[in-house]
Amino acid sequence: MPEVNVYQRMFEREREARKQAEELLETMSLELYDAYSQLKKSSDEVFAIFRSVTDGIVTFNQTGTIESLNPAIERIFGYSENVLKGQDIRVLLPQNKLDFELDDEFWVDRCSEAQPKFATQGINAHGQIFDMELSASKSSQAGKDFYVWVIRNTSQIRNVERKMAVSQRLEAIGQLAAGLSHEINTPIQYVHENVKFLRDAFKATEEVLVRVEREFSSAGSYPTPGFEESFRQICSETQWDFFRKEIPIALYETLYGSKRVTSIVQAIRDFAHPGASEMSSLDLNKAITSAVTLAANHWRTLGEIVTDLDRSLPNITCHVSEINQVILNLLINACDAIAEARAANPDRLGKIVFRTWQEGNMAKLSITDSGVGIKRENLERIFTLFFTTKAVGKGTGQGLAIAHSIVVERHNGNIDVVSQLGEGATFIVSLPIQPLGDVPPGDVVPSGGSE
Amino acid sequence: MKGIVFTEFVEFVETKYGLSMVDQIMDRCQLKSRGAYTSVATYDVQELLALVVELSRQTDTPVSELVVEYGRHLFRFFARTRRSMFEHFSRCEQLLESIEDQIHVDVRKLYPDAELPTIRFERLSDVMSKVHYSSTRPLADLAEGLILECVVHFGEPMEVVRTDLPPGDGTLAEFLLSRSR
Numbered sequence: 298m299p300e301v302n303v304y305q306r307m308f309e310r311e312r313e314a315r316k317q318a319e320e321l322l323e324t325m326s327l328e329l330y331d332a333y334s335q336l337k338k339s340s341d342e343v344f345a346i347f348r349s350v351t352d353g354i355v356t357f358n359q360t361g362t363i364e365s366l367n368p369a370i371e372r373i374f375g376y377s378e379n380v381l382k383g384q385d386i387r388v389l390l391p392q393n394k395l396d397f398e399l400d401d402e403f404w405v406d407r408c409s410e411a412q413p414k415f416a417t418q419g420i421n422a423h424g425q426i427f428d429m430e431l432s433a434s435k436s437s438q439a440g441k442d443f444y445v446w447v448i449r450n451t452s453q454i455r456n457v458e459r460k461m462a463v464s465q466r467l468e469a470i471g472q473l474a475a476g477l478s479h480e481i482n483t484p485i486q487y488v489h490e491n492v493k494f495l496r497d498a499f500k501a502t503e504e505v506l507v508r509v510e511r512e513f514s515s516a517g518s519y520p521t522p523g524f525e526e527s528f529r530q531i532c533s534e535t536q537w538d539f540f541r542k543e544i545p546i547a548l549y550e551t552l553y554g555s556k557r558v559t560s561i562v563q564a565i566r567d568f569a570h571p572g573a574s575e576m577s578s579l580d581l582n583k584a585i586t587s588a589v590t591l592a593a594n595h596w597r598t599l600g601e602i603v604t605d606l607d608r609s610l611p612n613i614t615c616h617v618s619e620i621n622q623v624i625l626n627l628l629i630n631a632c633d634a635i636a637e638a639r640a641a642n643p644d645r646l647g648k649i650v651f652r653t654w655q656e657g658n659m660a661k662l663s664i665t666d667s668g669v670g671i672k673r674e675n676l677e678r679i680f681t682l683f684f685t686t687k688a689v690g691k692g693t694g695q696g697l698a699i700a701h702s703i704v705v706e707r708h709n710g711n712i713d714v715v716s717q718l719g720e721g722a723t724f725i726v727s728l729p730i731q732p733l734g735d736v737p738p739g740d741v742v743p744s745g746g747s748e
Numbered sequence: 749m750k751g752i753v754f755t756e757f758v759e760f761v762e763t764k765y766g767l768s769m770v771d772q773i774m775d776r777c778q779l780k781s782r783g784a785y786t787s788v789a790t791y792d793v794q795e796l797l798a799l800v801v802e803l804s805r806q807t808d809t810p811v812s813e814l815v816v817e818y819g820r821h822l823f824r825f826f827a828r829t830r831r832s833m834f835e836h837f838s839r840c841e842q843l844l845e846s847i848e849d850q851i852h853v854d855v856r857k858l859y860p861d862a863e864l865p866t867i868r869f870e871r872l873s874d875v876m877s878k879v880h881y882s883s884t885r886p887l888a889d890l891a892e893g894l895i896l897e898c899v900v901h902f903g904e905p906m907e908v909v910r911t912d913l914p915p916g917d918g919t920l921a922e923f924l925l926s927r928s929r
Contacts, residue, residue, distance in 0.1 A: 300768075303767060303768055303771045304767075306771055306774075306775075307767060307770070307771060309784075310774070310782065310783050310784045310785075311784070312784075313782060313784030314784040314785055314786040315786070316784075317784060317786045317789055318786040318788060318789070321786065321788055321789055322788075325788075
């Protein structure tokens with residue numbers, strides 16, 4: 298049995314330990330309070346950001362049940378928070394976008410670094426389908442997985458992009474305006490001159506006819522024996538032989554001139570047309586010919602255009618006015634490159650070569666110019682919006698960027714460039730003959746052509 | 749070192765040798781803390797070493813033997829008081845494997861200033877594994893006691909062979925665990 302003083306000392310130690318524990322408890326309580334205050338402040342800040350961002354943020358669990366959302370989701374989809382909470386996440390997607398299960402495979406693809414966001418469609422409370430950009434991520438809290446979607450309504454952005462593309466198309470036409478007026482003015486002038494000539498010719502013809510009629514009326518029903526001599530004299534006096542030779546030529550030229558004006562006006566209409574939202578059939582070779590017509594005054598003084606077009610190339614299904622715009626942009630770009638080269642060396646011959654051919658299920662178009670070429674360090678940037686190496690006032694840096702956007706994003710095609718500085722450049726455009734998803738099984742020929 | 753190691757050591761000595769022994773070793777060690785330990789505070793590890801050496805002297809038992817024994821006691825204490833944590837493990841290796849990446853992580857959440865040893869677990873085969881102990885403190889004996897009691901806790905026959913690594917002062921050691929086939 299321990300002595301009393303052993304218990305006494307133990308009691309003292311225990312009392313001392315209790316004091317220590319109490320002091321420690323107080324210190325830790327204060328630290329905890331400070332930490333809580335900091336956490337609350339951070340949490341309030343994060344919550345305020347969550348509430349105020351313009352992108353919609355929605356979280357849901359492994360069964361797809363919506364757990365939280367911010368006001369932007371309410372604005373984008375037109376549902377109130379109370380209605381959406383507890384609903385299946387797929388209520389935000391249209392019927393044709395529901396071809397996935399909220400299983401691992403989907404999320405491995407969608408949440409990977411390589412594909413941090415993707416374009417898809419959403420459906421709002423009124424049943425309206427709209428374009429949106431979706432960033433998906435998977436997180437874990439307290440051992441439970443949950444998913445976060447960050448959604449941006451891209452309908453308005455797409456509208457702005459479309460308007461921008463249209464305005465650039467009009468700008469391209471504007472660039473050609475001076476040349477176009479000349480192109481139209483020249484045939485109009487000779488049509489005008491020819492019509493004046495034909496008016497005079499008609500007067501001469503009329504005089505011949507009147508005098509021949511007079512001869513007939515004075516001589517009765519039959520020409521007099523001296524009629525032939527008299528007719529020759531009439532023809533000579535009215536220069537009938539000249540008119541007889543020149544009238545068909547004048548008519549031919551007039552028809553040619555008016556046809557030329559018609560084709561230029563048609564080309565302008567093709568290019569300036571805002572374009573239908575639906576895809577339709579386009580003869581790529583004809584589109585090249587139209588662009589060459591439209592830009593004739595632009596390139597004629599710079600050199601020649603050679604076309605090496607595959608006549609067996611099938612029509613492609615595309616947004617017609619947009620592809621027309623791509624071709625015109627590339628042609629204007631080629632002309633500008635040649636003009637720059639000729640400014641440094643006026644004796645240098647300008648040449649632009651258009652080629653078309655088919656490779657598998659892709660229609661290919663190339664345009665090669667003998668211009669200044671592109672510096673190696675600029676090759677990667679030429680399709681960047683507002684990047685330009687042209688002089689101030691000469692280019693806005695939109696042409697190639699819009700061409701790239703139209704080919705790659707709107708048509709799932711491709712646009713490449715190869716260039717030798719000082720030698721020129723070749724742009725190669727690849728476009729699916731049928732839009733992706735429309736190709737019947739078995740129709741796809743491996744890229745690389747046939748042997 | 750966390751106070752819980754001290755309070756449990758006092759408990760260990762009192763259970764095994766009686767309250768008088770606790771009083772005696774504390775009196776002789778002239779501790780800065782005067783032996784007033786609370787589990788949530790932090791104390792100098794030298795106090796624990798002084799207490800063990802004094803206990804060894806008083807009981808005429810080798811220090812290493814005492815520390816191993818205390819390690820076993822400490823494991824039983826954890827198993828008794830941290831039941832929910834132990835429920836996650838059904839095998840000895842599972843627990844040992846989780847020390848560095850799970851248990852120590854949780855300890856640091858509660859005590860950011862905790863100075864913990866590094867426990868590296870390596871599975872050599874279906875029946876053999878290795879635990880590498882590394883610490884700034886010479887407490888390989890304590891680790892041995894904890895591992896031995898861990899084997900007992902899961903009730904699986906297993907042989908534990910300890911190898912002290914240079915500098916041989918108990919700061920570095922390897923434990924080879926062999927499961928009986």
